[in-house]
Amino acid sequence: MSGPLRGGLRAMEQGPPRRSRDFRAAALRLIRRLTPQRMLTVTVIVLSVLGIGIGVIGPRILGHATDLLFNGVIGRELPAGLTKEQAVDAARARGDTTFADLLSGMNVIPGQGVDFGAVARTLLLALGLYLIAALLVWIQARLLNVAVQRTMVTLRADVERKIHRLPLSHFDSRQRGELLSRVTNDVDNVQTSLTITINQLLSAVLTVVAVLAMMLTISPLLTLITVAAVPLTLWVTRMITRRSQRLFVAQWRNTGRLNAHIEETYSGFTVVKTFGHREAARDRFTGLNDDVFHTSFGAQFFSGLVSPATMFVGNLSYVAVAVLGGLQVATGQITLGSIQAFIQYVRQFNQPLTQIAGMYNSLQSGIASAERVFDFLDEPEHTPDPAAALPLSASPPRxxxxxxxxxxxxxxxxxxxxxxxxxxxxxxxxxxxxxxxxxxxxxxxxxxxxxxxxxxxxxxxxxxxxxxxxxxxxxxxxxxxxxxxxxxxxxxxxxxxxxxxxxxxxxxxxxxxxxxxxxxxxxxxxxxxxxxxxxxxxxxxxxxxxxxxxxxxxxxxxxxxxxxxxxxxxxxxxxxxxxxxxxxxxxxxxxxxxxxxxxxxxxxxxxxxxxxxxxxxxxxxxxxxxxxxxxxx
Known part of the structure; x- marks a missing residue:
């Protein structure tokens, strides 16, 4: 194991909280903060459903265009005046069983070539649908960004109000730099994580559902093969993220300690220089900086394994579908355009899974920061104030x-x-x-x-x-x-x-x-x-x-x-x-x-x-x- 990675595990083990106490609870609490923007959120979901729903129809239409071209190429080679059934019987009579099976699964008219007008209309329809889907997704992304930014404005305001409700004992017992790290670095990291992941997560989930439905309409057997790889993908993702999650918690804890040391050293820089503690301060900084480096390296290393691992598993199902689909085309069980569309759907199905696994890096980091912010918001406040006010008087008090x-x-x-x-x-x-x-x-x-x-x-x-x-x-x-x-x-x-x-x-x-x-x-x-x-x-x-x-x-x-x-x-x-x-x-x-x-x-x-x-x-x-x-x- 490499030095930085080994150091990351060591730094993680030294810290008190070895992993986030409740990843799911922190994530749900963060999502609940979007509820004040429910109208925007509902609009975003509706636009996402429409945009992705229209977008996933595209491969099916392109598959139809492929069928038109392939049917025209084969039909032009067949004698005119025959029906498809007669052409199939003639192929079997010649002993060309493979061609006969292929021909039986096609919608071909003997003697008729490619209908380029129909192909052009089909391609224009696909282009129009793709443009509409892109426009809807763009609007959805803009509205989602508005909802996230408003949510973060509210979160920052809650943190600011919380500061004024905390007793002095809270600040007396904590380093100022560590506190500042929570209300600045961690809040900013939550915003970055939300902005990056929530849009991708929403579109990824909707894409998986829509693509799955389209695949079922083409071939339930091939769909089963594709879905069979999902449990393996989830297992691989879980095994990797269990370790990286702990490292992300350690990373932000060590970042807070480093910021506390920097703020303390900078504020008392004259004292540090006067008493000749520059070397000690530098050594302390180096140690804390190394802790941040090791935990950050380890977190990024393990979370970075998720995407290639899930991509590898997805490619296994892709190869299986391509081989079995080719055999079904050859035997006339499915058309060439349909298998082309299905292979595109397999890519679209695996891509969101890989995307979700890849974004887990940012998601874990954001949830770790969110947990630290929520810990701050949950700190005990000073006793509630009575509504009564001190009676006004111009005279000095007793x-x-x-x-x-x-x-x-x-x-x-x-x-x-x-x-x-x-x-x-x-x-x-x-x-x-x-x-x-x-x-x-x-x-x-x-x-x-x-x-x-x-x-x-x-x-x-x-x-x-x-x-x-x-x-x-x-x-x-x-x-x-x-x-x-x-x-x-x-x-x-x-x-x-x-x-x-x-x-x-x-x-x-x-x-x-x-x-x-x-x-x-x-x-x-x-x-x-x-x-x-x-x-x-x-x-x-x-x-x-x-x-x-x-x-x-x-x-x-x-x-x-x-x-x-x-x-x-x-x-x-x-x-x-x-x-x-x-x-x-x-x-x-x-x-x-x-x-x-x-x-x-x-x-x-x-x-x-x-x-x-x-x-x-x-x-x-x-x-x-x-x-x-x-x-x-």
Whole structure:
């Protein structure tokens, strides 16, 4: 066995799912997605039946033209004035039994040559039918393409909506590149597979049925010989595809792993170069790339065997029909034109079977991708949202954590029996060592996760009784990890409030001290940036995200290490802007730099998910406890 093939089998065996769990169920689920296009689908089927039905009549008409020519050639050689029966008796009297048997099966008129007018009319009829069949099949293919494309638009929309219904824990526990591979590569592969196979599969099945019916009208015996080869064809196909199917599943799984590594390496390329991990990253890429190569090679190798194998079996039946049919023509049991038409039908009968076997390559690949997409669509979503909305109010809210407990993994609590109150308009600062649960509190407040026990109240309303959209609409948030979308600086700021005017965007930018560096850029507020953009520094990116929060005009403000990437001077400027921003809002500040929270109304010191100290900056210093130790450190 060749190296790539052997490697493909090895890579397949290493992966957890050795084959698609339910090929038939995934295929039926994919087909059911075409049901919204049922009118188009019915039209496609009707046009296919008409087109293929008209097309398969062609060989029979051409066989009739052959009979006209052959009858004319033989009839011209026979004496005029005799009947066919007399000519047959004369041949038998001469001892020419073979010719007599041949003549008995023909519709010949002794002394009459070829009727070229009848031959021409027959050929024109065949040509007209072929043109009509081609037109119908072309229309059918166009309509089917429309149905498939509409179905894929719906599938992509379902995937997009699913992304927004998944809990944050889903994304926290998976590599981004692998997820992107499912919603891009796999969806595209499903589209390609559907486009290629469904049209061929439909026409192939209808062709087999129509051709079979036409063959039965010519010779049931020859039809039986042709059909007898089908079980052998199916057995050969099954033996090959059982192995290639597992390899296709492994191929797309390995493709997802490769994409995850590429995305991760590219996003952190500076870190990779800084710590000298280029060789390790390259070796990892080579290993994953080899896995994709081996499984892809193996899948293509085995699936590629299907077409020649089925063609070989089909040729066996073709030879058998040609030999037996020739004997029947010689004995007058069938006409030459009929056996010519039958041999054409055998080709037409075997061709769809070979075509179906050949397209199984693409079909298996598409079903493997469809299964991965359906797995994504079946992922558990966050708990359904109640219809209720948070009561609208212009005043800052009161926020209360009432005996809240939470864990990301069962048995490993992050927050335990925590209670706190943020009075309306107050600023609550949360400090503590790394992993103490500070950011988790924000995730719970935003309902990125739901509490295991206890309640979180906003203006006395349990946040689990209102919609997430309603809750988050009143919260402005600046995270430690900045994120800019591909677009202009003005667009990124306006993301906080899409309907804001240009003047409002600039006002927010000035409040967050973005305006002071924007004018140094070539296009000002229209400068194109993205999260990977090198035009602006990490600190400047953070200022833009702060301006985004300023523009949103939230009632509740959450700052999670919002000044972690800025210099001391900028930090002072932001502190001034934040003091103004927090004036009429309830605010939560998570910070490691204690200098940013000196003026907070309440400082909470969190350790191992519990509040160990709380008070003002001065009061906590006077207590000389955990907070005082942090300031000394």
């Amino acid at each position: 926020v209360e954590f009432d005996r809240v407990s939470f864990s990301y993994r069962e048995g490993h609590p992050v927050i335990e029996d925590l209670s706190l109150v943020a009075e309306p308009g107050s600023t609550v600062a949360i400090v503590g060592e790394t992993g103490a649960g500070k950011t988790t509190l924000v995730n719970l407040l935003m309902r990125f996760y739901d509490v295991d026990s206890g309640r979180i109240l906003v203006d006395g309303v349990d946040i689990t009784t209102i919609s997430r959209e309603s809750l988050r609409a009143g919260i402005g948030m600046v995270l430690q990890d900045t994120w800019l979308f591909g677009g202009s600086i003005a667009d990124n700021i306006a993301y906080g409030r899409p309907g804001a005017t240009r003047d409002e965007v600039i006002e927010a930018a000035k409040a967050a001290h973005v305006d002071r560096f924007v004018h140094t850029l070539p296009d000002g507020y229209d400068t194109w940036v993205s999260d990977e953009s090198g035009r602006i520094s990490a600190g400047e990116k953070q200022l833009i995200t702060i301006a985004r929060a300023v523009l949103a005009r939230p009632r509740l403000l959450v700052l999670d290490e919002a000044t972690s990437s800025v210099d001391t001077r900028t930090e002072l400027l932001i502190a001034q802007a934040m003091a103004e921003l927090r004036r009429d809002r309830t605010s939560f500040i998570i910070a490691h730099r204690l200098s940013t929270i000196r003026d907070a109304d309440l400082i909470l010191v969190v350790s191992h998910g519990r509040i160990v100290e709380q008070g003002t900056h001065a009061g906590l210093l006077a207590r000389r406890g955990a907070y005082w130790e942090m300031t000394q450190a």
